[in-house]
Amino acid sequence: MSQRSGATPTSATSPAAGTASRLQGKAGAITIGLVGYLFFVEFVSGVLQGYYVPLISDINVWLGIRDADFNWFEASQLLLSALVVPILAKLGDMIGHKRILLISTALTAAASWWLPFADSFWVFLAAWTLQGFYVVWLPLEVALIFDRGRRTDTGASQTRRAAGLLVVALEAGAIAGALGGGRIFTAVGGDMTLTLMIPAIAVTAAFFVIWFGVPESERVTGRRLDTVGFILLTLSLLTITSGLTFLRINGPGALWVYGLMAVGLLLLLPFGRWVLRHPDPAIDLRVLRRPEMWPIQLTAGLVGVSLLGAQAPLSTFAGTDPVNGFGLGLDASDRSYIIGAYLVAMIIGALLFPLVSRRTTPRIALIAATFIVAGGYLAFLVNNETVIGVTLNMVVAGIGSGALVAALPAAAAAAAPLGQTGIATGLTNTTKTIGGSFASAIFAVVLALSAGQAITETASSLAGYLTVFAICGGTALVAAVLLFFVPKLAFGDVAADENLVPTPSQP
Numbered sequence: 001m002s003q004r005s006g007a008t009p010t011s012a013t014s015p016a017a018g019t020a021s022r023l024q025g026k027a028g029a030i031t032i033g034l035v036g037y038l039f040f041v042e043f044v045s046g047v048l049q050g051y052y053v054p055l056i057s058d059i060n061v062w063l064g065i066r067d068a069d070f071n072w073f074e075a076s077q078l079l080l081s082a083l084v085v086p087i088l089a090k091l092g093d094m095i096g097h098k099r100i101l102l103i104s105t106a107l108t109a110a111a112s113w114w115l116p117f118a119d120s121f122w123v124f125l126a127a128w129t130l131q132g133f134y135v136v137w138l139p140l141e142v143a144l145i146f147d148r149g150r151r152t153d154t155g156a157s158q159t160r161r162a163a164g165l166l167v168v169a170l171e172a173g174a175i176a177g178a179l180g181g182g183r184i185f186t187a188v189g190g191d192m193t194l195t196l197m198i199p200a201i202a203v204t205a206a207f208f209v210i211w212f213g214v215p216e217s218e219r220v221t222g223r224r225l226d227t228v229g230f231i232l233l234t235l236s237l238l239t240i241t242s243g244l245t246f247l248r249i250n251g252p253g254a255l256w257v258y259g260l261m262a263v264g265l266l267l268l269l270p271f272g273r274w275v276l277r278h279p280d281p282a283i284d285l286r287v288l289r290r291p292e293m294w295p296i297q298l299t300a301g302l303v304g305v306s307l308l309g310a311q312a313p314l315s316t317f318a319g320t321d322p323v324n325g326f327g328l329g330l331d332a333s334d335r336s337y338i339i340g341a342y343l344v345a346m347i348i349g350a351l352l353f354p355l356v357s358r359r360t361t362p363r364i365a366l367i368a369a370t371f372i373v374a375g376g377y378l379a380f381l382v383n384n385e386t387v388i389g390v391t392l393n394m395v396v397a398g399i400g401s402g403a404l405v406a407a408l409p410a411a412a413a414a415a416a417p418l419g420q421t422g423i424a425t426g427l428t429n430t431t432k433t434i435g436g437s438f439a440s441a442i443f444a445v446v447l448a449l450s451a452g453q454a455i456t457e458t459a460s461s462l463a464g465y466l467t468v469f470a471i472c473g474g475t476a477l478v479a480a481v482l483l484f485f486v487p488k489l490a491f492g493d494v495a496a497d498e499n500l501v502p503t504p505s506q507p
Contacts, residue, residue: 033213034144034145034148034213034214034215035145035162035165035166036213037209037210037213037214038141038144038145038162038166038169038214039165039166039168039169040169040205040206040209041101041105041137041141041169041206041209041210042137042138042141042166042167042169042170042173043169043170043172043173043176044134044173044202044203044205044206045134045137045138045169045170045173046169046170046171046172046173046174046175046176046177047173047174047176047177047180047199047202048108048112048131048134048173048177048199048202048203049170049173049174049177050173050174050175050176050177050178050179050181051177051178051180051181051198051199052177052181052199053177053178053181054178054181054182054185054332054336055181055182055185055192055195056070058185058190058192059124059192062192063118063120063121063124064121065121069121071248071249072125073124073125073128073129075245075248076125076128076129076132077128077129077131077132077135078132078241078245078308078433078436078437079129079238079241079242079245080129080130080132080133080135081132081135081429081430081433082237082238082241082430082433082434082437083234083237083238083241084132084133084135084136085135085136085139085426085427085429085430085433086230086233086282086283086423086426086427086430087230087234088100088103088104088133088136088140088426089136089139089140089143089422089423089425089426089427090225090226090230090282090422090423090426091225091422092140092143092217092422092426093143093220093223093419093420093421093422093423094219094220094223094224094225095219096216096217096219097140097143097144097147097216097217097421097422098144098210098214098215098216098217099216100136100140100422101136101137101140101141101144101210101214102207102210102211104133104134104136104137104140105133105134105137105203105206105207105210106207107130107133108130108131108132108133108134108203109200109203109204109206109207110130111127111128111129111130111131111133112127112131112196112199112200112203112204113197113200113204114126114127114130115127115128115131115196115199115200116192116193116194116195116196116197116200117193134203135429135433136426136429138166138170138409138425138429139409139422139425139426139428139429140422140425140426141166142159142162142163142166142409142410142413142421142425143217143413143421143422143425144214144215144217145158145159145162145163146159146410146413146414146421146425147217147218147421148215148217149162150418156362156410156413156414156491157354157357157358159410159413159414160353160354160357160362160406160407160410161354163350163406163407163409163410164350164351164353164354164406165350165351166406167346167347167350167402167405167406168347168350168351170405171343171344171346171347171350171402172347174343175340175343175344177199178336178339178340180198181195184198220418220419223280223419224280226275226278226280226281226282228274228278229271229274229275229278229281229282229283230282232267232270232271232274233271233282233283235264235267236264236265236267236268236271237264237430237434238264239260239261239263239264239267240261240264240265240434241264241433241434241437242260243257243258243260243261243264244261244437244438244440244441245437245441246260247261247441247444247445248440248441248444248445251445251448252445252449272285283423283427284420284423287416287417287420287424288427290415291485291486291487291490292411292415292486292487292490292491293412293415293416293424295482295483295485295486296408296411296412296415296428296486297412297427297428297431298431298479298482299366299370299404299408299479299482299483300408300427300428300429300431300432300435301431301432301434301435302435302475302476302478302479302482303370303373303401303404303408303432303435303475303476303479304431304432304433304434304435304436304439305435305436305438305439305471305472305475305476306373306377306397306401306439306472306473306475306476307401307404307405307432307436308432308433308435308436308437308439308440309435309436309437309438309439309440309442309443309472310377310439310443310468310469310472312440312443312444313443313447313465313468314394315335315339316447317384317390317465318330318334318335318338318390319331319332319335324461324462325462326384326385326462326465328386328387328390330387334387337391338387338390338391338394341391341394341395341398342394342395342397342398343398344398345394345395345396345397345398345399345401345402346398346399346401346402346405347402348398348399348402349369349372349398349399349400349401349402349403349404349406350402350403350405350406352399352403353365353369353402353403353406353407354406356368356403357407361488361491362407362411362414362490362491363483363486363487363488363490363491365403365407366403366404366407366408366411366483366486366491367480367483367484369399369400369403369404369407370400370404370476370477370479370480370483371400371476371477371480372396372397372399372400372403373397373400373401373404373472373473373476374400374473374474374476374477374480375396375397375400375473376393376394376395376396376397376398376399376400376473377393377397377469377470377472377473377476378469378470378473378474379392379393379396380393380465380466380469380473381466381469381470381473384465384466384469397472400476408428408432409425409428409429410425410491411490411491412424412425412427412428413425414490414491415490415491435475439471439472442471443468443471446464446467446468447464447465447468449464
């Protein structure tokens, strides 16, 4: 379920259409056309995230693998996300965000076409991993939108509204994919090859939509790629995320896993020394330590704990047999309704965030969203016995999560200097992925250690699940506290205009 029903707004009377209509303005403003094209692309991204979920068991049968083996597919995409997003986002700043968006879409399309013809576990794993290049789409889209709006005096606020619509497209696509995957499989008589061609067709269409409909961003000349910096960063992220993956698979008793993660953390030291001396670094640490930037990046990582890490525990909690003294005993079909309610709540949150930001400030809206996420998960500690109660908790958490998914890359773009918009938005994705990977590993260990306390063989214990929910709520509270350190008027249109001048570290 990812990290991860609606339709494109067509009526001026709808809230989404009303929001979109305000995106037009003076020359150079963000246009409805640009947002519309990117809306379609992000809808396809959502389809990719939702389409395969109801097909997992059938894919396992088709490949002749065990259900547990599918975890390797998800782990490989998370690993690819952590590695490629910073590099591609930086390249977008250097040679054009549209160009990199096209390249990443072409790679995703090629991998999507490879999947229907993959005939073994390893071939499918390679194709599935490469399909994960779509993870850079949203950061690049926000960078494109902000670059367009930067030429006006309302660029930051326009970007927040546009980013909200992109998240609407993402979640609507996820819903459409989840509802359509199983139905298409049935309609084609269980032909997996034909079923897996549908996402490939959608991604191919997205490529041409970008090619013909999306304008290129303004480039900053004189840039160069910090190869050494990215090699050090890649090695660090590779060892950290691999360690987290193996911790989830091998359990807490594998001591070598901790050594692997320690090596990854130590690699950050030479990386930091290198980029501080480089004139155009892979990641500008001087920008990251700005008071309007570091809380955003840390918040993305902390929110990733619940946004990406809590999905599997929530699903298994809802499916646990009540004979254990907890759980809802829902089958896959009934659990999908709770998931659907959560995704719809994310759409609502994404649409509400720019409205709340306009009536208060973006900083206050961000703080409120993190408190809402915390409230939704902490409510599980006292409200977990009924379907209605669990659904209500998920809806509350979904509203806050939807707001943050839209707000964090937009806030990073507003806080970034000219020429660093892509890498700033991309880092919110990377830190979110690392937070989700960390949470997935920790939650798997927590639930595994408490499994022996349950009555049924495969169930964990209520204490294990409550620990998971407490961690999700607690990390959201920490994020809310960190956001109080952000300057009061950060991420507004005036603050964004001040970032038009490149930082001293840029050539």
